[in-house]
Amino acid sequence: MASEVILLMGPPGAGKGTQAARLAEARNLKQLSTGDILRENVAGGTELGTRAKSFMDAGELVPDDLIIDMVRSELAGLDEVRVLFDGYPRNPAQAGQLDGLLAELDADLTAAVALEVDQDEIVRRLVQRAGEQGRSDDNEDTVRHRLQVYAEQTEPLLDYYAEAGTLRRVDGTGSVADVEARIRRELP
Ligand code: AMP
Numbered sequence: 001m002a003s004e005v006i007l008l009m010g011p012p013g014a015g016k017g018t019q020a021a022r023l024a025e026a027r028n029l030k031q032l033s034t035g036d037i038l039r040e041n042v043a044g045g046t047e048l049g050t051r052a053k054s055f056m057d058a059g060e061l062v063p064d065d066l067i068i069d070m071v072r073s074e075l076a077g078l079d080e081v082r083v084l085f086d087g088y089p090r091n092p093a094q095a096g097q098l099d100g101l102l103a104e105l106d107a108d109l110t111a112a113v114a115l116e117v118d119q120d121e122i123v124r125r126l127v128q129r130a131g132e133q134g135r136s137d138d139n140e141d142t143v144r145h146r147l148q149v150y151a152e153q154t155e156p157l158l159d160y161y162a163e164a165g166t167l168r169r170v171d172g173t174g175s176v177a178d179v180e181a182r183i184r185r186e187l188p
Contacts, residue, residue, distance in 0.1 A: 003081040003107040005028060006187070007088070009157065010115030011121040011150045012143065013129065014172045015179060019115065020086035022180050027187075032074050034067060056137055059145035061090050061153065068097045081107035091153040095160055112161035113133040113183055115172035122147065 004027065014073040017033060024031035026135045034149075038056060048070065052062045071088065072181030075081065081102070089095040102109060126143045137146065168186035172179055 003105075004083075004110050005081060005107055005112050005160075006084045007112040008084065009112060009154070009161075010152075010172060011117065011122055012146045013125040014117045015125075015176070016086045016115060018176055019179060019183060020084055022176075024084040027084070027186075028187075029082045029084040030074075030078065031084050031086060032071065032088065032108055033071065034088040034090075035086075037070060037074070038062060040109075047056065054148065057142070059132060059142040059149060061149060064093045064097065067094060067117060068101070071098070072101065074100070092156060092160065095157050097165040099108065109161075109164070109166050111168050111187055112157075112166045113168045113170055113172055113186065114158055114161075115179070117172040119147070121173060125159050135146045161166070 006023065006025070007031065010016050010063065011181075017036070020031050020033060021030070038052050040047070042053050042056065043049070048066060051066060057064045058071050067088065067090075068084075071085075075083065089098050092161065099109075127140075130139065130143075137143075158167060158169075168183075170182045170186055
């Protein structure tokens with residue numbers, strides 16, 4: 001099997017996690033959700049979790065060096081680079097590090113899928129998720145801050161991938177199945 005690397009991007013609450021799981025299964029990709037891996041580390045009380053927790057609770061990005069180490073160790077030992085990244089990269093420095101890592105592994109980026117959902121819908125979804133999952137970073141102030149961090153640090157990456165010719169913008173509203181079908185239509 002050839003290498004395949006897909007990025008799933010979009011603001012918090014855009015439905016990245018839900019779509020990532022479906023897409024990874026359908027295309028036989030390893031799902032790497034940096035937020036999930038960090039939360040597992042926090043729950044398990046690892047050194048990474050201890051260092052990441054205060055940033056996560058504040059809605060800030062965890063430092064880039066911790067993230068690239070984590071991504072590297074997740075990719076180490078894979079026979080084939082078939083990966084779906086969810087919530088990574090989050091800023092231009094991480095995008096540059098990822099490019100370097102993929103070059104080392106002789107793998108190309110297949111597509112950067114950006115899920116687009118308007119701000120009102122996002123706030124509605126995140127408030128609902130806070131009630132259902134009790135994530136400690138889903139309170140109103142932190143949600144607002146995460147949206148700001150997304151706009152300032154992550155959204156500029158869409159231009160970066162547009163210039164590289166890999167960006168695929170997808171309407172993230174409607175049912176999970178509808179969004180999934182739209183994503184599939186955009187992929188080779
Ligand atoms: P997420 O589940 O993707 O919304 O991530 C939850 C939190 O984990 C974020 O608010 C950040 O604090 C942290 N996080 C997840 N992925 C990254 C990343 N690629 N770079 C830096 N911080 C991250």
